[in-house]
Amino acid sequence: MPLSASKHIALINAVLTTLLFSVVYIIIFLSFFTFKPLPLLIFIPLIFVFAYFISNLLFDQYIKEKLKVIYKTIGLLKPENEPPLLKKRKTDELEIVNSVVLKWSEEKKKEIEELKELAAYRREFLGNISHELKTPIFNIQGYVLTLLDGGLDDKLVNEKFLQKTEKSINRMIALVEELEEIAKLESGELVLKEEVFNLYDLTREVIDFMEMKAANHNTKIVLHSSMNRSMKARADKKRIRQVFINLIDNAIKYGNQKGGVIRISCYNFHNNYLVEVQDNGIGIPEENIHRVFERFYRTELSRSRDTGGSGLGLAIVKHIIEAHRQTISVRSKEGEGTTFSFTLKMA
Structure with missing residues (x-):
């Protein structure tokens, strides 16, 4: 020794x-x-x-x-x-202290890298949120100036621009509400109200709710035969409904505009259900897949579309699923489509 x-x-x-x-x-x-x-x-x-x-x-x-x-x-x-x-x-004390200091040094390097990433993320986040707020604010400013410059005297112009102003205001309200919701989910303030519900009925309800919007984008929503009426899940029904709406809405926006198909399926997965929402849209480049759940993130291809929305939908989906202690993942191929998969606890 x-x-x-x-x-x-x-x-x-x-x-x-x-x-x-x-x-x-x-x-x-x-x-x-x-x-x-x-x-x-x-x-x-x-x-x-x-x-x-x-x-x-x-x-x-x-x-x-x-x-x-x-x-x-x-x-x-x-x-x-x-x-x-x-x-x-x-x-040997010096060998031990050497290993401890080296370990401490590696931990500090890792912390510094994480802080750098957080700083970059904060800058990007602030830039994104300022951009998202700036668009409706400038729109409102333009509408108001138009009305002040004589638009108030024309009833048709008056009504048209007031409706556009309302739309921009609603967009800002939705953005603030979604930011508030993410903050609550991250801090744990949002308490889930878990209950047993029929997963098939909930999915059917959401499809009926989103059907008109899908039709306006030349897209149809299909419920796969793998999902049946006997499937019951234990979760916060309201939040899972929101997950379905956000995922289907995302599939409509970035789907195939010449004939989009959104397929919803569900499979038994140990003691959970594996739910999949699949589209045949533009897909996501492989190098960007790991970023799809980031706030405000959009690929350059999707930015070129007039998709609307706040860019927070998928971030909210991820937080809701993780709050249920479940998992969500995404697989995609550019030009072929995207599939979001998440698990739910069986009742």
């Missing part, structure tokens, strides 16, 4: 001290007395042992104090997580 740092230094010091004593003893006795080797042979082991233990004690205490400074610096010297080497010193 290799010696610890303090023991190694103490051993070297003891050897040097013993050699020095031996040389001094020989010089003195050769100069003034007749040299007698017996006392030297007796004192050498005693001096070696004494020098070793004293040196080990002093160096051990010295190293311990220095290590305490290091651990205080990296915030580890607390009663509940005091490093083992400050309690029992059976291994």
Whole structure:
């Protein structure tokens, strides 16, 4: 077993001290007395042992104090997580502190990278939200100026621009409400009201609700035969309804405008249901798939479309599913379509 740092230094010091004593003893006795080797042979082991233990004690205490400074610096010297080497010193202290400091260094590097990512995300988020708010605000400003410049006198213009103003105001209200909802979901303030409900009936209800919007985009919604009337789930029905609406709405916006098909299916998956919402739309580039649940995120291809919306729908979906302690994933191929899959607990 290799010696610890303090023991190694103490051993070297003891050897040097013993050699020095031996040389001094020989010089003195050769100069003034007749040299007698017996006392030297007796004192050498005693001096070696004494020098070793004293040196080990002093160096051990010295190293311990220095290590305490290091651990205080990296915030580890607390009663509940005091490093083992400050309690029992059976291994090389310097090796241990080296590994601890390296680990601490890696953790700090990781924290710095995460902070950089958060800072970049914050800048992007602020830019996105300012853009989303700026559009309806400028629209409202334009409508109001038009009315002030004489539009109020024309009943048709008056009514038309007031309706457009209302639409822009509603867009801002929806954006603020969705931001508030995400904040509540992230902070845990939004309490889920779980209940047992018929998954088939809920899906059918949402399809009926979204059917007209889908038809306006030349899209039809199909309920796959894998979903039947006996399927019952345990979740917050209102929130799961919102998940379906957001996913179908997303599929309509980015679907195939020349004949879109949205297929909803459901399968037994252990003690859960696996629900899938599939479209045959523009798809998502592979390098962008990991970002689809980010707030305000849109691919460049989807930005070119007049899709409307706040860009928060998928972020809300992800938060709702995770609040149920379930999972959601996405797979997509550009030009072929996208499939969102999420799990729900069986009742």
